[in-house]
Amino acid sequence: MNLISFNNVCKTYDPGLFKKKIQAVNDLSFDLQQGEVFGLIGPNGAGKSTAIRMLLGLIRPDSGTIFYKGRPLREGSIQQDIGYLPENPYLYDHLNLLELLTFCGRSSGLDADAISERGTALMTRLNLLEAQKRPLRTFSKGMLQRAGICFALLHDPSIVILDEPMSGLDPIGRKMVFDLVMELKGEGKTIFFCSHILNDVERLCDRIGLMNRGGLVRLFARADFPQNDGNTVILHVAPLSAPQRHDLQALGGRLRQEEGEMLLAVAEDCYHPVNRYLEQQGVAVLGGRSEWVSLEELFMGIIKEQEA
Amino acid sequence: MRGILSLAVITFKEGIRNRSLFGIALLALFLFGLNITVAGFFMRDIGKVTVDMNLSALSVAGLLLVFFVGVNLMAKDIDRKTIHLVLSKPISRIEYIWGKYLGILFFVFVSLAILLALSSATVFFLHGSYPDYFGQFTWSVFFVAAFFVFVKIALLVSIVVFFSSITTNSFITLIFSVCAFIVGSTIEEVLFYLRSSFAAKELAISDSLRHLLEIVSYLVPNLSVFDFKTEAAHGLAIGLDRLGFSLAYAAVYITVLLLLASLIFRRREFN
Numbered sequence: 096m097n098l099i100s101f102n103n104v105c106k107t108y109d110p111g112l113f114k115k116k117i118q119a120v121n122d123l124s125f126d127l128q129q130g131e132v133f134g135l136i137g138p139n140g141a142g143k144s145t146a147i148r149m150l151l152g153l154i155r156p157d158s159g160t161i162f163y164k165g166r167p168l169r170e171g172s173i174q175q176d177i178g179y180l181p182e183n184p185y186l187y188d189h190l191n192l193l194e195l196l197t198f199c200g201r202s203s204g205l206d207a208d209a210i211s212e213r214g215t216a217l218m219t220r221l222n223l224l225e226a227q228k229r230p231l232r233t234f235s236k237g238m239l240q241r242a243g244i245c246f247a248l249l250h251d252p253s254i255v256i257l258d259e260p261m262s263g264l265d266p267i268g269r270k271m272v273f274d275l276v277m278e279l280k281g282e283g284k285t286i287f288f289c290s291h292i293l294n295d296v297e298r299l300c301d302r303i304g305l306m307n308r309g310g311l312v313r314l315f316a317r318a319d320f321p322q323n324d325g326n327t328v329i330l331h332v333a334p335l336s337a338p339q340r341h342d343l344q345a346l347g348g349r350l351r352q353e354e355g356e357m358l359l360a361v362a363e364d365c366y367h368p369v370n371r372y373l374e375q376q377g378v379a380v381l382g383g384r385s386e387w388v389s390l391e392e393l394f395m396g397i398i399k400e401q402e403a
Numbered sequence: 404m405r406g407i408l409s410l411a412v413i414t415f416k417e418g419i420r421n422r423s424l425f426g427i428a429l430l431a432l433f434l435f436g437l438n439i440t441v442a443g444f445f446m447r448d449i450g451k452v453t454v455d456m457n458l459s460a461l462s463v464a465g466l467l468l469v470f471f472v473g474v475n476l477m478a479k480d481i482d483r484k485t486i487h488l489v490l491s492k493p494i495s496r497i498e499y500i501w502g503k504y505l506g507i508l509f510f511v512f513v514s515l516a517i518l519l520a521l522s523s524a525t526v527f528f529l530h531g532s533y534p535d536y537f538g539q540f541t542w543s544v545f546f547v548a549a550f551f552v553f554v555k556i557a558l559l560v561s562i563v564v565f566f567s568s569i570t571t572n573s574f575i576t577l578i579f580s581v582c583a584f585i586v587g588s589t590i591e592e593v594l595f596y597l598r599s600s601f602a603a604k605e606l607a608i609s610d611s612l613r614h615l616l617e618i619v620s621y622l623v624p625n626l627s628v629f630d631f632k633t634e635a636a637h638g639l640a641i642g643l644d645r646l647g648f649s650l651a652y653a654a655v656y657i658t659v660l661l662l663l664a665s666l667i668f669r670r671r672e673f674n
Contacts, residue, residue, distance in 0.1 A: 108674060148487070148673070148674070151487070151490070151491055152490070153674075154672040154673065155672065170669075171493065171495055174493040177491060179487075179488070179491035181487050185485045186488070187413060187485065188417070189420035190417060194413065195413075201405055201408070201409035202406050202409045202492045230420075
């Protein structure tokens with residue numbers, strides 16, 4: 096079932112008198128399924144944050160409709176179910192984290208015990224427990240980001256929207272957030288994820304939408320990235336003749352030509368026959384690589400194609 | 404309702420911990436101290452000057468609190484996009500407006516209540532030191548006048564909230580609010596002059612300008628209706644009808660401004 100649907104949504108910003116209008120989102124259509132991790136990627140100004148703001152009701156589409164659980168989105172209809180982390184969370188300087196979480200819990204209808212229980216669990220998980228009574232203005236960028244994640248998740252939302260959640264985090268913080276997102280995914284939460292760190296998107300998301308110039312250019316499924324299967328060997332082999340290509344494909348190998356190189360992806364169950372064939376034919380294996388096609392390569396290729 | 408209350412609480416805490424508060428409190432304390440120091444210079448007018456200075460100090464402190472701390476408590480939310488986080492919670496935009504208003508109001512009231520206690524101590528000390536020159540002074544009128552300083556500040560807070568709801572920048576909110584205060588403080592005198600025989604002799608004041616100013620006088624807040632300093636200084640009784648009118652005027656004006664702010668805020672987009 097589609098939990099959220101964007102149907103031909105358009106949004107234009109008016110920057111003011113005598114300035115040209117900016118088409119931020121142009122005929123955007125995509126769906127979010129219940130329980131999936133959906134990643135939205137794209138260059139700066141592609142319209143990702145605008146899409147999120149429309150979903151949150153902070154701005155309204157000029158045309159098109161956003162559906163939530165099959166009904167057009169209305170003011171306040173989604174807020175109880177949503178946890179949102181903006182790209183750079185600006186929190187209240189003079190409050191401490193505990194007060195911020197109490198505000199979050201109270202406004203979401205949680206009682207004091209639930210706020211304390213959930214708050215402590217999240218702060219422990221994100222290594223902020225010791226800083227809970229420090230004013231937020233003394234927090235580092237990474238700590239603010241983690242505090243923002245606590246704020247987003249306190250009321251146990253079923254939909255989590257994360258706009259650049261890894262921004263400003265050190266490797267330990269990134270790992271912490273990565274594991275947390277995986278845990279949320281395991282709990283069956285729907286996660287809408289925007290990031291420029293394509294490696295994270297690739298590892299976390301079930302589906303990935305690529306946006307450019309306000310529109311959705313391409314949708315990728317997890318199957319489009321064989322390295323995500325975890326048991327595929329990717330080899331860089333010497334040039335192959337046409338019959339060799341045919342034979343390798345018949346044995347279950349996948350072939351791809353990339354910048355003059357030949358890549359061969361072999362799944363675990365057909366590795367031995369393919370290996371035997373390569374030995375018989377004297378095809379040299381020049382090396383191995385971890386990715387069949389990286390999201391970055393796809394991203395750059397599609398964006399270049401669009402710009403041309 | 405829970406959204407309004409939780410927002411009011413964090414707004415109050417955010418305001419009361421602002422360091423500008425210390426500066427404003429120090430200024431007020433300086434004025435009270437100055438009052439004690441120079442009171443002896445005024446001979447028979449000690450009582451009047453004391454009351455007038457104390458109420459003025461309260462009023463100035465209230466204005467500074469609203470303009471330098473209160474403005475930031477709402478406009479900075481929009482400026483820095485903290486509002487994105489707040490509105491991602493189940494808090495409607497109308498609740499946001501009323502929650503912010505109540506939070507700023509509570510913060511200003513608590514700050515002014517502390518200053519009023521110190522101000523009362525100053526008056527009490529000078530009253531004890533120069534009892535002969537406080538002949539007409541009554542504490543009840545003094546506290547009524549102080550209460551109406553609070554009421555005036557409550558109205559100014561609603562003006563700040565209103566302008567915050569239509570502008571995108573805290574500085575513009577500050578400018579608009581200060582302008583509204585200046586016009587509101589002087590409009591009564593301008594109207595008084597226009598209706599006087601002196602104005603009739605002025606060729607420069609056209610009828611259209613006169614009508615325009617009459618219309619403006621109904622739109623801008625007339626802050627002079629909250630000024631009871633003269634009565635407090637001279638110990639004059641204040642009629643209940645005047646008190647009732649001033650209170651009703653403030654209540655209506657604040658309600659209308661907050662409703663307008665809510666309407667505008669509901670339609671507003673936050674990029």
